Amino acid sequence: MTDSISARLLRAVGGVPLAVVLATLLAAPATAQDRLRADAPDDWLIQDATVLTVTNGTIENGDILVRDGDIARVGTDLSAPSGAEVYDASGEYVMPGIIEAHQHIAISNVNEATNQVTAEVGVGDVLNPYDIGIYRALAGGVTTVHVMHGSANPIGGRNETIKLRYGVTDPQGLKMEGAPRTVKFALGENPTRVYGQGRDQQPRTRMGVEQVIREALRKAERYAEAKEAYENGERDRPPEHSERMEVLAGVLSGDVIVQCHSYRADEILMLMRVFEDFGIQDLVFHHVNEGFKVAPELAAFGDDGAGASVFSDWWAYKFEVYYSTAYNAAVLTENGVNASINTDIPGEQRDMYLQAAKTKRYGDLTDDEALALITINPARQLGIDDRVGSIEEGKDADLAIFDDHPLSVYTKPQRTYVDGVVRFDHEEDPDDMRLRVDPEGTVDLARDGYDRDRRKSCLKGVTFLQATESGLTLQHSH
Amino acid sequence: MLSASLSRRLFLLCALLLGLATALPDAATAQKEPGRQGVFALTNAQIVVSPTDTISSGTVVIRDDSIAAVGSGVAAPNDAEVIDCSGQTVYAGLIDGGTRLGIEEVGSLSETQDFNEIGEVTAHMNALTAVNPNSVHIPVTRVHGITTVITEPSNGMLPGTAALIDLHGYTPRQMHAAGVTLTKLDFPSVGRQGPSDDRSPETIEKESQKALDKLNEVWDRAERYARIDSSVTAAEGRRQPEYIPAMEGLLPVIRGEQPLMITANAASDISVALDWAEERGVLDQVILSGAMEGWRVADEIAEASVPVLVGSVMQPPSRESDRYDRAYETPSLLRDAGVTVALRSGKTENVRNLVFHAGFAASHGLGKSGALRAVTTAPAEIFGIDDLVGTVEAGKKANLFVADGDPFQPTTDVQHLFIEGYKLPLENRQTKLRDEFLNRTPGLSE
Numbered sequence: 075m076t077d078s079i080s081a082r083l084l085r086a087v088g089g090v091p092l093a094v095v096l097a098t099l100l101a102a103p104a105t106a107q108d109r110l111r112a113d114a115p116d117d118w119l120i121q122d123a124t125v126l127t128v129t130n131g132t133i134e135n136g137d138i139l140v141r142d143g144d145i146a147r148v149g150t151d152l153s154a155p156s157g158a159e160v161y162d163a164s165g166e167y168v169m170p171g172i173i174e175a176h177q178h179i180a181i182s183n184v185n186e187a188t189n190q191v192t193a194e195v196g197v198g199d200v201l202n203p204y205d206i207g208i209y210r211a212l213a214g215g216v217t218t219v220h221v222m223h224g225s226a227n228p229i230g231g232r233n234e235t236i237k238l239r240y241g242v243t244d245p246q247g248l249k250m251e252g253a254p255r256t257v258k259f260a261l262g263e264n265p266t267r268v269y270g271q272g273r274d275q276q277p278r279t280r281m282g283v284e285q286v287i288r289e290a291l292r293k294a295e296r297y298a299e300a301k302e303a304y305e306n307g308e309r310d311r312p313p314e315h316s317e318r319m320e321v322l323a324g325v326l327s328g329d330v331i332v333q334c335h336s337y338r339a340d341e342i343l344m345l346m347r348v349f350e351d352f353g354i355q356d357l358v359f360h361h362v363n364e365g366f367k368v369a370p371e372l373a374a375f376g377d378d379g380a381g382a383s384v385f386s387d388w389w390a391y392k393f394e395v396y397y398s399t400a401y402n403a404a405v406l407t408e409n410g411v412n413a414s415i416n417t418d419i420p421g422e423q424r425d426m427y428l429q430a431a432k433t434k435r436y437g438d439l440t441d442d443e444a445l446a447l448i449t450i451n452p453a454r455q456l457g458i459d460d461r462v463g464s465i466e467e468g469k470d471a472d473l474a475i476f477d478d479h480p481l482s483v484y485t486k487p488q489r490t491y492v493d494g495v496v497r498f499d500h501e502e503d504p505d506d507m508r509l510r511v512d513p514e515g516t517v518d519l520a521r522d523g524y525d526r527d528r529r530k531s532c533l534k535g536v537t538f539l540q541a542t543e544s545g546l547t548l549q550h551s552h
Numbered sequence: 553m554l555s556a557s558l559s560r561r562l563f564l565l566c567a568l569l570l571g572l573a574t575a576l577p578d579a580a581t582a583q584k585e586p587g588r589q590g591v592f593a594l595t596n597a598q599i600v601v602s603p604t605d606t607i608s609s610g611t612v613v614i615r616d617d618s619i620a621a622v623g624s625g626v627a628a629p630n631d632a633e634v635i636d637c638s639g640q641t642v643y644a645g646l647i648d649g650g651t652r653l654g655i656e657e658v659g660s661l662s663e664t665q666d667f668n669e670i671g672e673v674t675a676h677m678n679a680l681t682a683v684n685p686n687s688v689h690i691p692v693t694r695v696h697g698i699t700t701v702i703t704e705p706s707n708g709m710l711p712g713t714a715a716l717i718d719l720h721g722y723t724p725r726q727m728h729a730a731g732v733t734l735t736k737l738d739f740p741s742v743g744r745q746g747p748s749d750d751r752s753p754e755t756i757e758k759e760s761q762k763a764l765d766k767l768n769e770v771w772d773r774a775e776r777y778a779r780i781d782s783s784v785t786a787a788e789g790r791r792q793p794e795y796i797p798a799m800e801g802l803l804p805v806i807r808g809e810q811p812l813m814i815t816a817n818a819a820s821d822i823s824v825a826l827d828w829a830e831e832r833g834v835l836d837q838v839i840l841s842g843a844m845e846g847w848r849v850a851d852e853i854a855e856a857s858v859p860v861l862v863g864s865v866m867q868p869p870s871r872e873s874d875r876y877d878r879a880y881e882t883p884s885l886l887r888d889a890g891v892t893v894a895l896r897s898g899k900t901e902n903v904r905n906l907v908f909h910a911g912f913a914a915s916h917g918l919g920k921s922g923a924l925r926a927v928t929t930a931p932a933e934i935f936g937i938d939d940l941v942g943t944v945e946a947g948k949k950a951n952l953f954v955a956d957g958d959p960f961q962p963t964t965d966v967q968h969l970f971i972e973g974y975k976l977p978l979e980n981r982q983t984k985l986r987d988e989f990l991n992r993t994p995g996l997s998e
Contacts, residue, residue, distance in 0.1 A: 206872045213876040263660075366989045370996040390689065390901035391659035401986035408990060421868040424876065428908060431962040436986075483911030483960050486877075505875035 109509055110241030116143040116471070116494030119154040123163035123475070128170055128442055128449050129464035138168060140471040143494035148467055161475075166488060169445060169480050170464050171217025171472030172426050175333075175383040175452040176360050176416035178222060179207035179423065180248065185224035186231055187268055190277070191290045193257055193325075194317035196232030197223050201245035207420045208240040208248075209507045212490045212498035214424040215474030218250060220456050222360075225260035225335040226268045228277060228286040232257050232321060233333060235456055237472070237492055243509065254457035257321055259287065259334035261341040263394050284344050291352050294322030331356040331457055333383075337394040339367040346375050358383060358455045360416070363398040369409035381455040382406050383414040386429035387436065403447060404437020414452035431481040444481055470494075587720060587974030591615050593628030594954060594968070597637035600644070602943040603925040612642050614950040617973035621946050637954050640967055643924075644944050645699025645951035646910075646959070647931040649861030650841055650896030651903045653693060653703045654683035654717065654727075659900070668707035673770055675735060676801030677712030679705045683724040691980035693903045694719040697953035699971045700729050700941065701903060702861070702896070704736055704813070704841075709767060710798070711736055714813060716935055718951065720971040730937045734813040734839065735805045739825040740764055743818050764824070771832055774802040808837060811935075813861075815841045817870065819848035826856045839934055841896065844870050847882045850889035859892040859934045862926075864899065865909040877916060883926060884917025894931035895923075911960035923960065949973075 118140040125136030125148065137152040138145060154160050178184050182200045186192040201221070211219065217238055223231035235253035242248060261283050270278025277283045297319040303309040313319075324330035332349075336342050336359045349357055358381035359365060365372060365382045373379045384406070389398035399405075406413040415430055417423045430448045433439045439447075453463025462472050471494035478485035490498035592614040599607040599622060610624040613632060620629075628634050657664035666682035683703060693701075704714035716732035717724070740763030744756060751759070777799040784790045793799075804810035812834055816822045822843060829835040840846070841861040846853055853860060862883045869878040887893045895913065897906045906927060914923035932942030940949050950973040957964035969976045 210868060210876045366985065367992075369989070370992060374996055387902060387905070390657070393658050393661055396658055396688075397981075397985065399982040399985040401982065401990075405986060405990050424868065425866060425912075428912075428962065434963045435965065436982075481962065483908055483962060484915040486915060505878075506873040507876075508872055 107244045107247060108239070108241045109243060111495050111497065112241075114495045115159045117141055117155075117158040118161060118471070118491070118494060119152060119158050120161045120163050120168060120473070120475070121152075123166050123168040124479075125465060126167060126169040126441075126445060126480070127465040128445050129466060131442075136168070138465065138471075138473065140473075140491070140494040143471055145465060145467055145469050145471050148465055161489070163475055165477070167476045167479055167485075168465065169215070169474050169476070170449040171462065171474050171490065171492065172215045172448045173218040173220075173414075173452040173456070173458075173463060174211070174216055174416050174423055174426060174448070175220045175358070175414050175455050176222055176418050177211075177219045177420070177423055178224070178418070179211065179219060179420045180205040180236060181221055181234075185226040187224070187226035190227055190265070190269060190275075190286045191229040191318060191322075192223075192227050192231050193229050193290075193321035194231070195223070196234065197221055198232065198234035198249065201234065201236065201248055203240075203243050203245055203248055204508075204510045205420075206508055207423070208238050209498070210421070211423045212238050212240055212492075213487060213500075214426055215476065215480070215487045215490055216423055216426060217472035217474065217490060217492045217497075218453075218456075218458070218462055219423070220256070220333070220452070222333065223258040225258070225264040228260055228265045228283050229290055229322070230258035230260060232330075235458060238490075238497060239492055239495075240497055240507075241509065250458065250461075252461075254331055255321075255324065255329065256331045256333050256456065257325060259332050259345070261334065261336045261345060262338060263392055264335065280338075280341050280344070283341065284348060287345070287348055288351075290322055291326065291348070291354075294319050294326055295352070298323040298326060325354060326352060328354070328356055331358065331455075333358050333360055333455075335360050337361055337363045339364040342368055343371060346371060346380060349376075356457075357381070361385065361395075361418075363389060363395045363402065365411070365413075366399060366402045366405040369406050369411050372406070373410040379411060381412045381414070381451075383416045383452065383455060385418070386415050386432045400432065400436040403433050404439055407433075407437070407439060407443055407447075412451050412454055413447060414455055415447045416452070427476070427480040427485065427487075428483060431483070434481065441479075441481060587971070587976040589616055589973045590975070591620075591629060591632040592970070592975060593632035593634045594637045594642055595628055595634055597954065598641040599944055600641060600924070601945060602644075602929060603921040612944060612952070614952075614970060614973055617950055619944065619946055619948050619950050619952070622944055635954075635968060637967075640954050640956050642944055642952055642954050643697060643959055644928045644942055645953060645971065646697050646906060646927045647894070647941070648698055648701040648897050648903055648906045648927070649894045649931050649934070650714075650863065650898050651701045651703055652706075652900040653689055653701050653719070653903055654685070654687045654724075655679055655703055655705070656900045657684070657687060657689070667705045667711075669705065669712065670707070671798075672708040672766070673710045673798045674708055674712055674801075675710040675799075675805075676797040677705055678715070678733075679703050679713060680715035680717070680724045680728055680733070683715070683717060683727060685722050685724065685727060688981050689901050689903070690719050691976075692901070692982055694969060694971065694976065695966055695978045695980060695983075696904045696907050697955065697959050697966050697969065698903060698906055699951040699953070699969075702734070704734075706736075706738060706815075709738055709740060709763075710770065710802070711738060712801070713810075716937075718971050720974055720976060730935075730940055732935045732937060733804075734811045734935075735802065736841075737767075737812055737814045739814050739816040739821055739828075740767060741816075741818060741821050742824050743820045764828070767828070770802075774799050774806050778803055778806040805834065805837065808834075810837070811839050812837045813839045813841050817842040817844040819845040822846060822849050823852055826852060826858065829858075830856070842898075843886070844879065844882065846891075847878070847885035850886050850891060853886065854890040859894070859930075860886055861894050861896045861931070861934070862886060862913075863896040863909060865895060865913050866905070880912045880916035883913040884919075884922070887918060887922060887926075892930055892934060893918075893926050894934055895926045907960050908962070914960060920958070920960070 120138040125133040139147040181197045186195045222233040233256045235250045236248040269275045300313040304312040355376040360383045362382045387400035389395045430444045433444045450463035453459035473491040475489040476485045488500045594612040611626040613621040655667045669677045705711040714734045716729040717727040718729045721727035742760040780793040816825045829838045843860045910923040929942040932938040954968040
């Protein structure tokens with residue numbers, strides 16, 4: 075490809091004074107809201123690759139025809155229709171764009187830590203399309219991310235499923251149209267620390283977490299009943315509108331999928347019991363480090379089982395993950411649980427293919443089972459598996475191309491397509507891929523590994539009031 | 553003499569206490585199967601003697617704590633336990649140049665953390681003192697072929713000494729590898745600390761200068777302390793200097809007897825640190841640690857002939873403007889400039905990922921043998937123990953492992969592990985949890 079987009083970008087970033095770049099960008103018409111790939115083609119023939127479809131096996135010397143951003147055909151010896159760009163992928167591997175079910179990139183706030191129940195808020199309102207993390211995820215073959223509210227509250231806010239259309243500056247342009255709505259729940263140490271330890275309010279214990287959730291769902295049930303009664307003419311007036319209750323009523327009706335932060339086996343069992351009592355079927359547990367202990371129960375939940383989105387090998391950063399095992403994903407999979415792997419922390423999502431590959435060491439999953447952990451399985455957990463998660467005709471052309479098998483530690487991502495548009499190109503992209511240069515904000519640096527580990531992104535934005543021997547201190551968690 | 557009933561009661565009490573001790577979810581009792589020394593012959597193995605020398609099929613003989621013989625013509629001794637390693641490869645034990653292994657157990661619980669003593673200048677603290685030989689993290693780490701690590705304190709400018717430890721032993725001193733001890737200097741950062749650092753440029757400069765002044769003041773005192781101490785030793789009758797523990801702790805560095813491990817990550821910090829070390833006459837003792845932005849000043853580091861413990865490798869670049877894979881390339885960019893490079897994971901519970909850090913460094917310029925060197929012979933040279941470890945050669949300490957493939961590939965499994973000749977079981981709490989729960993009984997109950 076000798077496309078001029080990257081060349082233009084190179085000039086813009088590298089050779090021209092900042093003021094000129096900014097002036098040009100500001101002068102751009104409002105319709106052209108893609109600063110990087112506005113004119114990029116979305117008709118492609120990707121040729122002669124090893125195609126890892128994930129759901130339909132592997133095709134050697136395979137071709138993928140992309141039309142209007144969708145996968146039009148998958149096979150061998152396809153020919154390029156006129157107007158389609160050709161990418162010679164011989165010797166390379168194509169897999170479905172990687173999907174991460176748990177991240178906090180591309181948002182400017184994480185936690186509305188003001189109440190035990192905040193289902194009314196949503197991170198979709200604070201999307202930040204300028205986050206360099208979007209590009210870095212693309213550089214690891216990631217194309218879809220479930221951006222989540224934090225875990226300070228037993229019932230947090232709504233999450234947002236986004237496509238990594240880096241370059242688009244309208245936050246709405248990142249949202250994956252038609253993706254089911256989801257809401258964050260959180261169990262265990264985080265909510266009990268924020269409310270019980272931090273504010274002397276319920277919940278302080280896992281008992282309290284259960285009752286906070288039961289009470290909120292019961293109120294939502296009453297709210298929904300009152301609305302229905304009004305609509306049936308059995309009531310004069312509708313209940314007073316509550317956005318919080320609307321979202322929770324959506325949970326009860328199955329319109330909103332609950333994505334629940336959890337670690338210990340007991341709390342996982344607790345939430346499944348609560349949901350059975352309320353007839354809620356759509357449930358995905360996140361982190362779920364002790365999921366391996368209750369894998370049979372997870373598999374048996376509801377009609378389709380509860381999902382589990384786990385870390386590859388993270389543990390011991392707090393007490394509730396001390397009794398963990400890196401074999402979690404494999405044990406869950408062997409027990410029939412739909413499992414995925416996530417990385418949670420901004421900056422860590424660059425190497426998800428390696429995190430999936432670790433299940434080869436920590437377990438005996440097949441290549442397809444390992445790849446499913448970062449493709450079709452998270453797609454199912456987010457309710458978007460009809461659109462993404464495998465290389466199938468009719469699905470979105472979200473594709474990740476590697477120079478070696480993606481489960482090899484030595485592989486390097488070459489190209490990432492989102493909706494048929496090249497959003498990452500190892501060969502052509504310049505070093506500096508920022509969309510916006512803040513002349514005040516500068517040189518960022520240099521965090522060592524320890525500090526990064528301690529960044530509790532799930533609790534970002536929470537301020538703790540801590541009583542110590544020397545008095546009360548405010549602790550702001552990041 | 554004790555009456556029969558009293559001694560019986562005492563016996564019962566002891567038994568009860570013993571029972572309690574075993575019933576507690578104690579890491580020590582829960583995880584450790586004993587290792588055993590002896591004579592072992594690893595036969596029909598591919599042997600990676602060193603990163604540049606491989607024997608396609610041969611035998612490694614281990615006797616007691618050492619490697620007794622290595623070669624294609626070596627026969628298994630009569631008294632040896634023979635382990636057929638057909639299709640498998642013997643590698644030297646891997647070394648991690650920077651961890652908190654043994655001195656931190658749970659990240660959020662300060663009760664389990666012993667790496668962070670209070671104070672800016674606590675050079676007399678020794679990480680080795682607080683190493684817990686029964687930390688759950690140790691067997692979790694070593695089953696990947698990682699046999700030896702630096703464990704280091706932090707908090708404050710001079711937080712104490714780091715120690716090189718082998719990942720087997722029942723006391724810290726048994727674990728201490730060849731007595732390697734490094735004084736750590738967390739070099740004061742002279743620049744902006746990141747996007748959230750909102751200090752004005754003037755404040756930053758003022759505070760940087762203050763921190764450097766503080767370091768120089770400490771070093772002046774330490775040199776003075778050493779001079780007085782030496783003269784007391786030389787001439788009888790002179791008054792001892794007032795005992796100052798931290799100054800005492802710095803004596804081996806001031807006297808040129810102990811390496812100084814300087815942690816610096818930002819390019820400007822590295823430059824200032826190298827200049828400082830030269831002015832202070834300690835440059836030839838310096839080992840640089842971290843060096844995230846070392847690639848920006850690679851020539852300066854090479855010029856100073858300072859070896860580097862790089863890492864961690866698998867992390868985003870330090871600046872938003874940097875290329876997405878810059879951190880993966882740092883080891884190779886330094887190596888290409890002529891710097892001796894070893895890797896560090898910078899972790900506690902996931903030191904095991906050192907193998908994947910090495911894999912990423914390999915594919916980003918370092919190459920497979922360069923990466924293997926960075927976790928075997930290079931750290932052995934840097935710590936001055938290349939006569940003891942780092943290769944699979946006769947006479948060296950038997951720190952080695954046998955794997956069914958490339959140790960950096962996730963598809964590979966380690967088959968046998970030896971540390972100081974002890975053949976160690978490849979189990980830990982994580983494998984035991986898998987064994988217990990993979991096919992849980994009872995399973996689903998109605």
